[in-house]
Amino acid sequence: MNHPSGLSAAAVQVYRLRVTHPTDSVTELGCRAGLPPEVVVAAESELTRLGLLRTSPAGGWVAVGPETATEELVAATEHEILQLQVALGATRAKMQALSAHYMEARSLRSARGDIETVRGLDNIRAVIDDLARTATTTVDTLAPGGGQGEQALSAALPNDLRVLSRGCQLRILFQDSARRHKPTGQYVTRITAAGAQARCLSHLPTRMILYGDDCAVLPIDHERTGLGVIVVRDASVLGFLRWLYDHHWSQATDFFVDEHESPLGLSSVEAEILSQLASGRTNPTISAELGMSERTVARIVAGLMERLGAGSRFEAGVRAVQLGWVS
Template identity: 55%
Template sequence: MAVLRAWERGGRNRDGDGGAADGSTAVFELLEDELDAVAVRVYQLRVTHPTDLVSQLAARAGFTADEVAEAERLLSRLGLLQPSPGGGWVAVSPESAAEGLLAPLEQDVLQRRIAMAATREQLLALSGEYLEARSMRSAKTSIEIVEGLDNIRAVIDDLARTCAESLDALIPGGVENEAAVAAAKPLDLELLSRGVRIRSLFQHAARRHRVIVQYVETITSAGAEVRSISVLPSRMLIYDGACALLPLDPLHTSAGAALVRDPAVLSFLCRLFEHCWGEGVEFAEAERERDGAPSGLEREVLLQMASGRTNEEIAQRLGVSQRSVSRIVAGLMTRLGATNRFQAGTRAAASGWLT
């Protein structure tokens, strides 16, 4: 078994420059030495023969004198043997040896606990200041700039902890968001477990990425609502309809964020989310549509596109709103992987969608 060695460094502190408060500091190190069979046997013999010479004890045990001397040195360091005034060694009980060996360490542990308690008390004393500052940050007319990825994550964690009713999220992009989505999963599940309503809106392209699809399956099974749409303006999180988090630069979301509580701005952002949400389709429905050829109204729109008509002309011919046509066109172009109408027509013809 591994054992401890203790020694005193009189008049030296932990930095070795002297001036310790009590004049000495108990230092403990873990020894590689172990109490082997020789040391245990020598200890037993010293209990019964305290005045024996090393040579006599060696003869009794069948060891060499050097082995006995080394065992006695180890036992002495552990406090199991102490010099006798009349010569030889006196064996000390293991309980007494442990008490003498560990008492300085227990004292050190006690001092550390006292210091930890004092530090904790000092930190907790700042709770009032923190709550006061947080209430000031929550002023209804504030727009706060948060810089640095760690600070943004801290704000998101704080908002998630205090969210009570709803979280609405616009999540554009695809593979570049996989790490962020994976990190958001435990926070979202915790919110859902508290009864918070979550609505997340992705782009159709996101379902080509396994991590995002798995994330969607996990949170929808826990009660979240998830839709997808062709295009999203920016990443956005709205908590309880009372606070929104927006990136300062939509192309570099880690650079900084704006924490918005201003009523006028927040009202616009909430209307923007509702508009995008209304244009979206269920995530599972988009998956079913992605692989099949268009039918019904979608096919009619595609044929009109192939004839070179504008969205306005298509809407007039088919008797639907121009907004509905725009949504269908954007969805078709996404499914075809096209960046313009000519390319969409070419790919639709190659896929047999125009026959």
């Protein structure tokens, strides 16, 4: 069993004996300790590595106090840390020296009318991190697809909290089904506690992030967001995207407010599914647009058909229009 210091029991015993018997041979010290010579040699090697035992010029050994040995070990480590800190400081200084050049080039890149295409997940994250870091007024997000992925939420949370800490306004618009996704709810709780606003709507047109009146980030293909994004800085396009966002925001309800039922007894999700059903949409299409599982959509569709007394999806759509449930 090892000593609390981490030394073996034999090393502790040899250390004690070397304090009082520095000139004993290995055999003599082994006799005093009741240890075989090879165990004494191994213990002395263990003590030497830690600086607790040194050979004496006059012969024999010198036992060094733990405090002295510790100071010498720590001094070597502190020297290595100091060298690393110097290297880190030099690297930081070199990188900061590029800041002015970067900001100047970025301002040129941000000229109105400019549209930038960004591909690759790492590149997309770098652009979004940069835009979030330099945002000064507002950041508004459309987040379709229901509950968001936990990895995406973890990546977004630090950026969002930094944006809020600088006094920026942060608004996020989710689809209604996100209310039932626990990780998304926990994320919204964190950011709203820091001053953000979050609302829900049954249907959102596309994924989008607006950074004040400076730029917007949209997917190249809203159905395959992994293909890449475009960063838009054109004033006329930004004006339309701002109107689009504010229009949807004005129709949405607070994330933590329960969905209100319509006078017909339909929840907002049921009303949206029924509207899409009347338009001839299939369950997979409805599922993708509302960010819900196909099983959930199928269950709600079956319930609506039963309430309408319809034997088919087509008949359900016709009856819903006849009864005024959908326009």
